[in-house]
């Protein structure tokens with residue numbers, strides 16, 4: 290006789306509709322993760338109360354924690370569904386609890402719209418300006434320590450964990466959030482990107498920019514990719530301070 | 541009317557935020573240190589305390605100095621701080637990390653400090669406005685600052701309650717200032733890496749202990765000093 294596991298899932302039929310909870314029971318299999326649970330539920334969408342319902346909607350892609358699409362709040366903590374192993378989750382609590390991320394509009398059920406993070410990347414010009422794809426010769430040398438830091442920053446997968454745990458990111462504030470600050474820092478450290486550093490800093494100095502961070506430092510603890518977010522915030526704090534002084538007194 | 545003001549604040553968002561951060565350290569934090577040091581002299585002895593308070597009162601144009609040097613900065617820091625506090629959604633119940641507690645406490649202590657400072661101003665600094673004629677009478681008698689302050693702790697409320705109010709207000713203000721030093725250093729980009737933040741946190745905690753020591757010892761001294769019965773009787777007719 291195989292073991293049954295229980296999941297309580299927050300459902301929401303459309304963007305503006307009210308969320309409600311449903312509980313499902315599925316058979317336990319070895320090595321299960323949250324995505325495979327959702328697949329099993331989709332195969333037989335019947336609640337514990339015996340009610341026939343629609344399959345739960347969710348988003349995923351890579352299934353190896355590099356795309357960030359499957360991010361949701363699992364047992365009260367935001368993380369990726371694909372690497373959330375059921376056996377570990379059951380050690381946390383008896384019934385697995387799934388909710389969509391809280392700082393993004395819900396498209397349906399566990400599927401959220403993360404486009405605000407892509408808008409934020411545009412706002413801070415998180416790219417390198419190139420006007421040709423032709424060979425320009427060797428680029429400048431980069432110190433290994435700088436390259437290492439840039440590598441860490443470049444691991445961001447735009448998943449939204451840091452946004453979801455940030456108390457300053459919410460529907461009553463226009464704070465851009467830690468993810469874009471991390472990426473602005475990344476591109477400001479690139480030899481070519483540094484040429485437009487001022488534009489990135491300016492974009493982060495207005496309302497909703499770097500100053501709206503409250504230093505709760507939740508972001509860095511929640512980031513599954515260990516992106517050095519608080520370092521990026523401190524560095525951007527310093528760079529904007531220097532930039533402001535230069536703007537007021539030098540330029 | 542609100543439109544141009546709003547846009548001015550938006551245009552100068554960075555400046556205003558940085559000024560808010562700066563004001564918390566200079567002048568407010570510096571004032572807090574000096575103020576608590578002066579108070580601690582009450583513990584050393586009433587004469588020392590009286591002497592120091594007299595010196596302070598001799599500052600020319602005291603009210604103007606206070607207004608520009610401390611009241612306006614506090615008013616700005618408090619008003620803008622309230623706006624900032626309202627922009628956050630506390631989630632420490634869900635994510636109980638230490639730094640998140642510090643963030644939360646920074647907001648809670650800010651609220652406590654605002655209420656406490658208003659009460660404290662009415663209670664001591666502007667007691668001659670709120671204390672009524674009895675207060676004027678006591679002052680006219682040439683009562684020393686120490687006795688007057690000690691008597692203040694039995695005016696309006698029983699002393700035990702005053703001590704509680706002051707201990708809470710003092711602790712909240714000291715926490716808000718010392719944790720504020722840590723966030724100030726992050727905000728301005730002085731401490732960028734984790735280790736430097738840890739070091740500043742330790743230094744700020746040490747300062748908090750010293751300031752609390754100053755504050756609490758002065759409270760103890762004022763509470764246990766020879767209670768000026770006559771003054772108290774006048775204040776509590």
Ligand code: SF4
Nearest residue numbers: 445446448449451512
């Ligand atoms: S910084 Fe980390 S938590 Fe934030 S979006 Fe990128 S990967 Fe996710």
Ligand code: SF4
Nearest residue numbers: 455502503505506508
């Ligand atoms: S440090 Fe700033 S960005 Fe990170 S969680 Fe805290 S408030 Fe948000």
Ligand code: FES
Nearest residue numbers: 350352354357371
């Ligand atoms: S599916 Fe890509 S991170 Fe989970």
